[in-house]
Amino acid sequence: MRIAVNEQLYDAVPSSTAGTVRDEVKPDADVLIVNGFPAEPGQRLGDGDRLVLIRRGEVPSADELDALLTARHTPGVHERVKQATVGIAGVGGLGSAAAIALARTGVGRLIIADFDLVEPSNLNRQQYFLDQLGLPKVYALRDTLARINPHVHVTACHLRLTPGNIAEIFGAVDVLVEAFDRADQKAMLAETFTARFPDRPLVAGSGMAGFGPANSITTRRVFGSLYLCGDGETAAAPGIGLMAPRVGIAAHHQANAVLRLLLGEDPAAD
Amino acid sequence: MQLTINGKPTETTAGSTIQNLLDQLRLDSRQVVVECNRAIVPRQRFGEEFLAEGDTLEIVHFVGGG
Structure with a gap:
């Protein structure tokens, strides 16, 4: 045999x-x-x-190395995710954690975009390190991803995403992850991307502040190809900070939704 | 007039625009995405898009944090 x-x-x-x-x-x-x-x-x-x-x-x-890195990947899954391109809009708490999960999963290509620099207040929940303070987040994250899985091709875009450049930067993605912090930016990205690419899945995050129940965070389909991960209502506000556990849960809901979409599964199935 | 919003029947004043509806629902127009009869409505047009009896809307309201 x-x-x-x-x-x-x-x-x-x-x-x-x-x-x-x-x-x-x-x-x-x-x-x-x-x-x-x-x-x-x-x-x-x-x-x-x-x-x-x-x-x-x-x-x-x-x-x-490649064989060993993929040794724990389920055969048949790895070949499919390796062909995929996933975009991540914003690499703060949600985006940095989702990117790491997807790199560990062996997604072939990641396009990450963010204008921001790593600062001390990020370290309570974002996947950066003290020795990366001051670096553009996309470059710091690209370095971290290369340390985890050098076979993932990462395109790092250090810029502010706007209605004018979203289609160009993420035109090649199979799935896009919305991982911004501000609600108006989330809405801007969702409007722009779903209007331009109505059949392309967008996995957005909304409602993961504080230390409320983990089980209130869900993945659901809103309309068309727009999926939402979070509790849908708990905004970051004075007295309701963003904390690593719930942000991480929402980010991994997003990463799992991406994986399921790439494998042809319904991310919102019960 | 009656609309269907996120699957639920909702009453609004005849002649309302999408912006009027968002105001009625106390939603910040900068933080929503509106799909009306399966087409995304650009937010610049919220004040000019008049709703009609029986329109089906999906409204996603985003909250901050990430």
Whole structure:
């Protein structure tokens, strides 16, 4: 039977287990992953299975890196998300967290746009670091994403998004994430993008301030291809700050909605 | 006259514009996206678009934070 071992084709005898192939190919491997899921050495292998063998702590060669980075990706999913282009409008609390989740998921291309610089008040919820203070957020985030997954192609646009440049910057995206802070900017982007690309999904965020219940944050379809993640009503206001947990929950609702859309699933299904 | 807003029947004064309706609903026109009979209405036209009996609207009101 034919299997893939660290993404190389391999002819294995029919009675092979993850352990017997490990002993033949990479005897010092101590992490065995079959079809994206950790396996015991005794697990039987079947035709077409994907086995990834990792030695814990080892720095892999460049050739091996791609296979190892994708070892925990579900086969069939990775190939599809790798072809995708996702736009992220604004890389504050929502956008920086969604970008990291999508890069870890292996989305092939991200287009990120934001005019802002990293400042200390961002660090309570945004995915930046002290040594990035003062940098444009899009460049700081591009560096962070490259440290996580160098195979993601990131286009960083350090500019203010306006009705005049949104179609140009995000014209190539399969899905756009709205991740602005201000309500009027969210509305501006949603109006501009949905009017110009009515069939292209837009995943917006609205209502994630404070420390209210996590379970009040949902993903729902509003109309057409516009989806909304959040509780829909809790605005950031004096006394109701933006905090890492709920902003992170909403951002990951957005990232999961993107993933589901890329895989042809309904993001708002129960 | 009767409209359907976000799936719910809603009464408004005959001759209302979209801006009048937003005022009635106490919604800030800068923070909404309005779809009327399945077409997005640019916000510059909120004051000139008159509503008609039976119009179907979807109104998304965004709140700040992100």
